[in-house]
Amino acid sequence: MSRSFDPIALGILWDRLISITDEIVETLVRTSFSTNVRESYDLSCVVFDARGRALAQGSYSVPSFTGTAPLTIRHMLDRFPADTLEPGDVIATNDPWLGTGHLFDVNVMRPIFRAGRLVGFTMSITHLPDIGGAGFSAMATQVYEEGLRLPVCKLVRAGRMNEELLEIVRTNVRVPEQTLGDLMANVSCNEVGARMTLEMMDEYGLDELTPLGDDILRFSEDAMRAEVRKIPPGVYRNVIQVEGHEEPVTLACTVTVQDAEVRIDFAGSSPAVPKAINVPYCYTRAFAAYAIKCLTTPKIPNNEGSLRPIVVTAPPGCLLNAVPPSPTGGRHIIGHFVNPLIFGALADALPHRVQGDSGMMNLISVQGTHRDGRGVSSIYFASGGFGALDGMDGAATLPSPSNMTGTPVEIWENLTSTHIEKKVLLPDSGGPGTYRGGLGQEIVLRNDTGHPLTVSCLAGRTEFPPLGRHGGRPGRLREVLINDTPVSAKGRYVLQPGDRLVMREAGGGGFGAAPRSPDKVRQDVSMGFVSREGAARDYGVAVALDPRSSPG
Secondary structure, three states: OOOOOOHHHHHHHHHHHHHHHHHHHHHHHHHOOOHHHHOOOOEEEEEEEOOOOEEEEOOOOOHHHHHHHHHHHHHHHHHOOHHHOOOOOEEEEOOOOOOOOOOOEEEEEEEEEEOOEEEEEEEEEEEOOOOOOOOOOOOOOOHHHOOOOOOOEEEEEOOEEOHHHHHHHHHHOOOHHHHHHHHHHHHHHHHHHHHHHHHHHHHHOOOOOHHHHHHHHHHHHHHHHHHHOOOOOEEEEEEEEEOOOOOOEEEEEEEEEEOOEEEEEOOOOOEOOOOOOOOOHHHHHHHHHHHHHHHHOOOOOOOHHHHOOEEEEOOOOEOOOOOOOOOOOOHHHHHOOHHHHHHHHOOOOOOOOOEOOOOOEEEEEEEEEOOOOOEEEEEEEEEOOOOOEOOEOOOOOOOOOOOOOOOOHHHHHHHHOEEEEEEEEOOOOOOOOOEOOOOOEEEEEEEOOOOOEEEEEEOOOOOOOOOOEOOOOOOOOOEEEEOOEEOOOOOEEEEOOOOEEEEEOOOOOOEOOOOOOHHHHHHHHHHOOOOHHHHHHHHOOOOOOOHHHOOO
């Protein structure tokens, strides 16, 4: 029998579900072994109803994982139909085309049973510290080189751990204690999520989650459609160039807004390439939906209802719908451009909501040997500046469109035996405009392990700068150097003991053509965000030298 909830009860129960997903996140972070999860929060946690519909996500979750999870659970239930699942089962996969777009993320799902009846699911997704193969990089030519590919499988069967599967993983990875520790953290957090969901159902007398899910999803869908109706109907297009493997590639989109629905087609994008920057459809769809969500209902918690008015298509075999055996390890390098591509298409339709392009993330994957002989396999997240918005300067070194956090220097150094010699903001890196783009940063990493250290760079923005919007100017390009020699931001290198890796991160694009307030420019100079020369050159504002800064 169907049940409808009044607005107050709906709000209370919806918030309760979100608090449960937040507790799943905290359990995952507290029990994980790798800095990818514990410090960088490269994760998402989701609660589904018995029909596999995403109802709530952790408040801190990365948009790609949240966007791919609804498709992943459908693949899992195709392999193991709901009526075949048992209490104590745990399902997992890291298949790029069934999960998040590359092998390095594991998706772990647990069914929730109440009085012997299936009532829902919990799922956690994390980036593993290692999955074997050549390691996390953009250099592979086929997916087979990138590591161990797990089909949808039972990690736990009726409460009993699949020891053979764990032994296969243990044998194939460089840091088995971290990789298996993170797998077990995923199992543990889903157990906590299931227990808390059942406690909520008992407390509020809910026999199932589906009626509650109906109301949550209906509310979210209605809110999304109401905002889409505010966008002027029409067909909007954008084409951009992005750094590819050996030459630039083209990303194209057509956004059709009609009848409270948004259709996004990526036809016209370049074909997939023989390097690991290709993007499976699941990842493209996730970021396309995220872009529309940011422009319409950013304050409403994410769930599957928000996705219903958004239809995403891309030609099979193109860069944004790569098919096996295309390598996809660095799929974020291209996939993160889906957001600015769509923002550019809708810039005239929603001039006050789009932002300047962001400098985006720079992922540095390191593999080698710790000073004490332990294996090292970890990721350093470095961020460029955030794009400016109408009425707001871009934030410095803020990741976009994803939202992983940086590992504290002290923890990183202890984990890897490397040394961060320098980490400073880069003046004049943010794009000029009425509102200034966020600053990039310079980070200098020295190999102090006493051993050769393999470093893979996974970034873009070295040829095509973050664009400004509505008259704002571009931000500064990214640079990567080894011992003062420029290298590719998608390359793989070996740092000998004492070698230095220098990362100069891109600044965000500016917003607006109107002159920036001279008082704001002077404040920028006083804060070190803009140099005196930059103030004169980019803003036409002369700033006198502060006599207190004069030598002597």
